[in-house]
Amino acid sequence: MKTxxxxxxxxxxxxxxxxxxxxxxxxxxxxxxxxxxxxxENFESPPRVCELGVHRGDSLKLFAPFSEIVLGVDIKEKMCxxxxxxxxxxxxxxxxxxxxxxxxxxxxFDIIIDDASxxxxxxxxxxFTLFDYLEPNGFYVIEDFASYTQNNGIFVDGxxxxxxxxxxxxxxxxxxxxxxxxKTQKRNFGSSRFSKIEFYENILVIRKRY
Numbered sequence: 001m002k003t004x005x006x007x008x009x010x011x012x013x014x015x016x017x018x019x020x021x022x023x024x025x026x027x028x029x030x031x032x033x034x035x036x037x038x039x040x041e042n043f044e045s046p047p048r049v050c051e052l053g054v055h056r057g058d059s060l061k062l063f064a065p066f067s068e069i070v071l072g073v074d075i076k077e078k079m080c081x082x083x084x085x086x087x088x089x090x091x092x093x094x095x096x097x098x099x100x101x102x103x104x105x106x107x108x109f110d111i112i113i114d115d116a117s118x119x120x121x122x123x124x125x126x127x128f129t130l131f132d133y134l135e136p137n138g139f140y141v142i143e144d145f146a147s148y149t150q151n152n153g154i155f156v157d158g159x160x161x162x163x164x165x166x167x168x169x170x171x172x173x174x175x176x177x178x179x180x181x182x183k184t185q186k187r188n189f190g191s192s193r194f195s196k197i198e199f200y201e202n203i204l205v206i207r208k209r210y
Contacts, residue, residue: 001047003040003066005033028059032143032203039139039205040066043110048135050109052093052126053116055079060086071106073099074116093122096129103133110135115143120167134208137195142167142204171197171204 009028040047046068054060054072056079063070064083071087078088087106091098093116103109112130114123123142134140177192195209 001040001043001045001066003037005036005062006030008065009033009062028143029202031201035141035200035203035205036063039111039141042137042139047110047138048106048108049111049113050103050107050130050133051113051115053114054088057082057086057088059113059115060088069106071102071109073102093117093126096125099126099129100133103130107133108135108138109133110138111141112138113141113143118144120170123167124170131193131208136208136210138208140206140208142206144202171199174206 046066048069049063049067050071050073051059051063052073054074055076057072060070060072060082064086067085069085069087071089072082073089073091073093075090075092077090082088089102091102093099109130112134114126116126117123127140127142131140174194175197178194178197193209194206196205196207198205198207
């Protein structure tokens with residue numbers, strides 16, 4: 001699918017006249033929007049999307065015209081109205097049982113975006129809760145990657161930090177599954193769950209293999 005989220009984002013305020021004045025531009029970096037343009041191009045038909053951590057819901061309105069369904073999950077009450085193909089559910093990111101029920105109800109998804117707590121433990125827990133509800137060749141995105149390094153420390157003042165809750169050790173664990181060479185006791189080539197992991201400035205994109 002062809003999208004132009006950077007341009008579309010500028011038109012969000014026009015939708016506010018219809019859906020309410022409490023929402024504005026999606027608060028995403030411009031290069032995030034370019035990355036989402038590239039992700040959506042992998043789908044011939046509108047994908048099914050889940051975003052955790054939606055705040056005012058701006059990005060839900062941004063994605064809605066180019067998606068079959070958008071499930072927005074946030075711990076807060078809904079702050080504005082949305083297009084018909086947007087579903088808003090309240091849920092704490094750390095409540096894996098409820099997250100699983102929501103995923104069973106509305107999934108599976110082609111794209112899952114974690115823009116929620118930016119907490120290492122919760123992000124890791126959410127990944128292992130929702131990844132099974134991602135379709136093959138789907139995309140799992142963790143936004144604001146640098147928030148984890150800023151809050152928990154991994155590269156500070158030119159020195160590497162070994163704080164246990166930094167997000168990069170978790171990402172390294174995922175990378176190891178992709179780059180391991182040849183046959184091991186546990187797996188062969190092609191048996192990784194991930195076909196590709198991409199690091200961008202402040203954002204991580206994981207593509208599911210199967």
